[in-house]
Amino acid sequence: MRRDLLAAGLAFAGGLVLLATGASVGWWWSDTPTWVLAGPLALVCAGVAVRRRAPLVALGLGLAGVAGDLWFGPTLGTILIFTDNLYSATLYGPRRLAQWMVWITCTLAVLIGSVTGVVLWDWRWVAVAGVQAGLVLTTPVFSAVILRQHRDQAQAERARAEQVARLAELDRRAAVNAERARMARELHDMIANHFSAIAIQSTAVLSRRDLDGEAVHKVLGSIRENSVQGLAEMRAMIELLRQEGGGEQSETTRRRLADSEDLVERARQSGVDACLRVSGEPAELPASVDLAGYRIVQEALTNVLKHGGRRAEVAIDYVADRVTVTVENPVANGRARLPGAGTGLIGMKERTALVGGLFEAGPFEGGWRVWAELPATAGALPGAEG
Known part of the structure; x- marks a missing residue:
């Protein structure tokens, strides 16, 4: 004016x-x-x-x-x-x-x-x-x-x-949230298994007065092994996060579905009568599928420990262009030995959805079943065609 x-x-x-x-x-x-x-x-x-x-x-x-x-x-x-x-x-x-x-x-x-x-x-x-x-x-x-x-x-x-700036900000927030969710899944799956075993075994040692020195020594050895392995996985995760550009895990630190025998053996050391059955011709899986299958088996066995199960059966079936993972265990009567937050099932479902697979978890005759079907080829993964 x-x-x-x-x-x-x-x-x-x-x-x-x-x-x-x-x-x-x-x-x-x-x-x-x-x-x-x-x-x-x-x-x-x-x-x-x-x-x-x-x-x-x-x-x-x-x-x-x-x-x-x-x-x-x-x-x-x-x-x-x-x-x-x-x-x-x-x-x-x-x-x-x-x-x-x-x-x-x-x-x-x-x-x-x-x-x-x-x-x-x-x-x-x-x-x-x-x-x-x-x-x-x-x-x-x-x-x-x-x-x-x-x-x-x-x-x-x-x-x-x-508008482009707003869309870019929304994409950035979505990427940050997705990365945070991925890190939360990895940390939960790595820590929960080892610390659940440590908590259960240390509780058993503290509550039992009739254990002899050899039994205590065996339990403490298992506790030490779980703690060392947990620290090693945490260290590998931290090193991965420090790498420039992120990316997939290296071949030396990558977890594979074929390593499920180690998870079953660790469950046995924690007091679970666990067995593993593999059928079909094992195939070389994409890294994301390999890690998803491994973490599903790990989390399912962790839930067996938390909820007082004494027996677990793990089955891995390679069929054509897919692989199915099944973990069954009887449901223990009474209260669970360790409280759960329900994030384990959510994490398994998210992992399966990210690789384009199917996931089911729930009771069946005689116990609880976790079942996942994952694609065994890179062409079947979401976004692979693009």
């Missing part, structure tokens, strides 16, 4: 200077004093003062001012400032008004040129008057239309950039 008022004041001062120097054309029927011509000049300058806040009012003031100026005798200052009224109404006014301004000013320029040629009976004046009317009427309107288009395009680009 302050800039517009300043511009209006400067325009009015400049117009007065032009009036004082005689920059006007007086009609033969009008002998108008110079101070009267300042009235139309003041109207068009008032339009400059409100051009941003009220562009339609500015156009109305400009039309009134230029109409009075043309009646008394056109003046250069008023005509020049009127071009700003046209420009402001087109730029800041409604979009439909800008479209109408183009057609109206072009039509007026043609009519002014034609009427001048007819009145003066000289068709050379058609071009002269038409060009002058075009400079006064169409030039500011077309300039405002072009600037308005650039401004609208810039706003559209800014909106598009903001």
Whole structure:
């Protein structure tokens, strides 16, 4: 508003200077004093003062001012400032008004040129008057239309950039959440198995007074082995997270479904009568499937320890392009030996879904069953076709 008022004041001062120097054309029927011509000049300058806040009012003031100026005798200052009224109404006014301004000013320029040629009976004046009317009427309107288009395009680009930034932020948050969920699954599956065994065995040593030295030594050896293996897996996980770019586990630290015998042996050392059956021809599995199968067996045996099971049967079947993992165990009567949060089943289900497999867990005749079917080939994994 302050800039517009300043511009209006400067325009009015400049117009007065032009009036004082005689920059006007007086009609033969009008002998108008110079101070009267300042009235139309003041109207068009008032339009400059409100051009941003009220562009339609500015156009109305400009039309009134230029109409009075043309009646008394056109003046250069008023005509020049009127071009700003046209420009402001087109730029800041409604979009439909800008479209109408183009057609109206072009039509007026043609009519002014034609009427001048007819009145003066000289068709050379058609071009002269038409060009002058075009400079006064169409030039500011077309300039405002072009600037308005650039401004609208810039706003559209800014909106598009903001939308892309929001989508990128959503993708980043989704990636962070997915990575956090993956780390939570890995940490849970690594720690739960070892610490469950440690907790159960240490509880047994503390609650039993009739254990001889050899039995205590055997249990403590198992506790030490579980703690060492848990620390080793934690160390491998930390080293993996410290690697630049993340990525899959290396061949030396990668857990495989073929290593399930180690899990079964560890369950035996923890007091579970566990057995492993493998059928079919073992195939080289994708790294993600290998790890998912291994963690499912690990978590299922951990649940056997937590809920007081004394026996577990692990079956791994390689059939064509898939591998199935089944862990069955009887349900112990009474209260579970260790409390559970229910995250183990969620983690197994998520792992299976991530590799495009099927997962079921629930009671069956004689106990509890965990069953998972995983793809054995890379082409069957989600997104492999892309």
